[in-house]
Amino acid sequence: MEDFFNNIKESFTNAVLEFETINIKVDSTQWIETHEQLRDEFNLKFFSWLSAVDWDNDVSVGEAPKESVTPCFELITCLSDVENTNLITVSTTIDKSEPQIDSLVGTYEGANWHEREAYEMFGISFANHPNLEKLYLPDGYEGNPMLKSFELISREVKPWPGDVDVEGMPEDSESGEQVDG
Amino acid sequence: MVNALDPQNIKNFSEASVSVEIETEDMTLNIGPQHPSTHGVLRLVAKVDGEKVHDVKPVLGYMHRGYEKLAEVRTYPQITTLVNRIDWVAGFSNEIPFIAGAERLMEIEVPDRAKYIRLILTEMARISSHFVFNGAYALEVGALTPIFYAMEDRERVLDLIESVTGGRFHPNFNRIGGVKPAAGAGPTTKKNIQDLPAGFYRDTKIAMQKVIEAADQFQNLIGGNEVFKKRTKDVGVLTPEIAEAFGVSGPILRASGVKSDLRTQTDYLPYDQFEYEIPVGENGDCYDRWDVRVKEMVESAKIVLQAIDSMPSGPLQAKVPKVIKVPKGRTYVRAENPKGEMGYYIISDGGLGPYRLKVRTASFSNISILPNLLEGALLPDLIAIMGSLDFVLGDVDR
Numbered sequence: 001m002e003d004f005f006n007n008i009k010e011s012f013t014n015a016v017l018e019f020e021t022i023n024i025k026v027d028s029t030q031w032i033e034t035h036e037q038l039r040d041e042f043n044l045k046f047f048s049w050l051s052a053v054d055w056d057n058d059v060s061v062g063e064a065p066k067e068s069v070t071p072c073f074e075l076i077t078c079l080s081d082v083e084n085t086n087l088i089t090v091s092t093t094i095d096k097s098e099p100q101i102d103s104l105v106g107t108y109e110g111a112n113w114h115e116r117e118a119y120e121m122f123g124i125s126f127a128n129h130p131n132l133e134k135l136y137l138p139d140g141y142e143g144n145p146m147l148k149s150f151e152l153i154s155r156e157v158k159p160w161p162g163d164v165d166v167e168g169m170p171e172d173s174e175s176g177e178q179v180d181g
Numbered sequence: 182m183v184n185a186l187d188p189q190n191i192k193n194f195s196e197a198s199v200s201v202e203i204e205t206e207d208m209t210l211n212i213g214p215q216h217p218s219t220h221g222v223l224r225l226v227a228k229v230d231g232e233k234v235h236d237v238k239p240v241l242g243y244m245h246r247g248y249e250k251l252a253e254v255r256t257y258p259q260i261t262t263l264v265n266r267i268d269w270v271a272g273f274s275n276e277i278p279f280i281a282g283a284e285r286l287m288e289i290e291v292p293d294r295a296k297y298i299r300l301i302l303t304e305m306a307r308i309s310s311h312f313v314f315n316g317a318y319a320l321e322v323g324a325l326t327p328i329f330y331a332m333e334d335r336e337r338v339l340d341l342i343e344s345v346t347g348g349r350f351h352p353n354f355n356r357i358g359g360v361k362p363a364a365g366a367g368p369t370t371k372k373n374i375q376d377l378p379a380g381f382y383r384d385t386k387i388a389m390q391k392v393i394e395a396a397d398q399f400q401n402l403i404g405g406n407e408v409f410k411k412r413t414k415d416v417g418v419l420t421p422e423i424a425e426a427f428g429v430s431g432p433i434l435r436a437s438g439v440k441s442d443l444r445t446q447t448d449y450l451p452y453d454q455f456e457y458e459i460p461v462g463e464n465g466d467c468y469d470r471w472d473v474r475v476k477e478m479v480e481s482a483k484i485v486l487q488a489i490d491s492m493p494s495g496p497l498q499a500k501v502p503k504v505i506k507v508p509k510g511r512t513y514v515r516a517e518n519p520k521g522e523m524g525y526y527i528i529s530d531g532g533l534g535p536y537r538l539k540v541r542t543a544s545f546s547n548i549s550i551l552p553n554l555l556e557g558a559l560l561p562d563l564i565a566i567m568g569s570l571d572f573v574l575g576d577v578d579r
Contacts, residue, residue, distance in 0.1 A: 018510060018511065018512070019285050019286060019510050019511065019512035020285065020512065021511065021512045021513045023511075045422075045425045045426065046425045046428060046430075047425070047426060047427065047428045047546075048428050048515075048522065048524070048541060048546075049428065049524075049526075049539065049541040049546075051526070051539040053528060053536075053537045054537075061250070061253055061254050062253035062254050062532075062534060062536065063530065063532040063533070063534065063536070065530050065536065066509075066530055066531055066532070076526070076539070078513060078524075078526070078541070082425060082430075082434065082439055082441035083439070083440070083441060084446065085446045085447060087513070087515075089513060089526070108426050109423070109426045109427055110426050110427035110428040110429075110546060110549060112549065113545070113546075113549045134242075135241055135242065136241055136242035136245040136578060137242060137245075138242065145247060145250055146249065146250055150250075152250070152251075152254060
């Protein structure tokens with residue numbers, strides 16, 4: 001892992017090794033080239049996954065980020081080498097007003113379904129994708145469910161009962177150190 | 182169109198050469214979403230030209246439950262319950278990478294005994310998943326008998342999982358920092374944390390011996406069957422290059438000749454303590470995919486037997502705060518599940534739940550290969566190829 005990280009660092013100076021996961025941030029214009037370079041030079045031929053994150057301060061589900069963030073989509077891919085431990089995540093940010101990026105299908109065929117999922121869940125459009133259709137959602141479905149602004153309808157109707165669980169049981173109150181399940 | 186009933190045309194037909202190519206129209210064939218060989222609700226739309234299949238389109242989403250979205254409104258301990266249900270044939274395996282990810286972000290060192298219990302139960306989940314595959318796959322290619330043997334043998338393994346966790350399919354047994362005290366072990370008090378149920382070691386040894394025998398039996402009953410060989414050898418050949426580009430992992434990748442096993446490559450559980458082999462196929466056809474899984478069952482049983490013999494003593498839980506807050510950070514933890522690489526990419530913002538949880542499942546990538554693999558295949562082979570991928574729709578749709 002350390003050797004691999006040092007190798008990566010020579011080509012990508014901004015690579016970070018955090019919690020045993022290497023991440024490199026690239027500009028969205030460098031998206032395809034970076035992946036081609038990683039595939040050919042570093043032998044990362046295994047396309048593990050692609051996904052997106054919706055960064056927003058104004059959320060209707062879950063907790064908002066503690067520190068203010070610039071609203072954007074972060075696109076992440078994970079590549080690895082199946083014969084050893086080498087693994088890397090590549091991320092880029094794209095603008096929310098017109099979310100578009102080049103499709104990776106030409107580089108890794110396996111990106112096809114992952115990009116379709118990101119397309120329907122986040123509304124990110126992938127240029128030159130051979131078949132950019134909805135993957136999971138039915139035809140005619142409106143909205144992008146994974147956006148932080150997309151509400152969970154059942155939450156609106158009835159407050160989440162699970163909130164109570166976080167409080168802890170009354171008889172445990174004297175010990176604050178340990179839990180046993 | 183020529184009117185065949187017209188007397189004049191009848192004369193022409195009789196004079197026509199036999200070698201005239203008949204123009205045919207492709208038929209669109211819908212398979213599923215309720216077909217028994219689809220392991221849930223997968224729909225395939227295939228174009229059929231005679232007996233040849235081409236242009237296959239898998240239609241997903243019938244089992245989509247939106248776990249990634251639900252995870253954003255739940256706390257870390259609550260998410261374990263959800264992820265159990267992703268690959269329900271091997272529920273226990275789904276918990277491991279998620280819990281390991283949260284532990285990595287919290288920098289908790291899990292006690293050895295808890296790690297061993299996790300490892301034993303994960304391997305049991307693998308065995309039970311491969312039992313289901315063996316029975317179901319034989320059924321799909323036309324052998325009715327093996328599934329009865331497989332289900333009976335799997336029951337022994339499920340009984341063991343149940344005796345420890347209290348659940349057969351959805352154990353919900355892992356806790357951040359360790360495992361829950363065993364279900365069959367009686368009431369728990371803080372000072373006297375109960376361990377594995379009485380007689381667990383003895384029963385496990387018997388059950389694992391049976392697993393090794395069962396695998397041997399399958400090699401004869403299924404693998405030795407001429408019809409099975411004819412149906413699966415050289416059918417649905419997958420090359421390692423295509424497999425890797427599509428992110429195909431697990432037994433399917435190994436059947437294509439790639440020696441890749443996350444159990445040896447990563448350290449989410451102490452697999453380096455045991456001796457076992459990684460079965461690898463040669464041709465990457467349906468037969469190899471079946472063969473690799475049967476051999477894996479034996480190796481898993483060996484790992485469990487070794488783990489039982491070298492079980493360390495000690496606590497089941499590391500010290501963790503009562504309200505679990507995961508520090509800010511992001512990590513990706515992957516594990517070798519029965520179906521392939523399963524991983525969780527956790528983005529934590531320091532709150533009670535993750536800001537974003539990406540669930541990488543094995544079956545999703547594994548079946549994305551279907552349109553490639555089925556191009557030009559014969560219609561009867563379609564079921565044989567599909568079955569050999571051993572997918573579960575909960576694992577595909579999440």
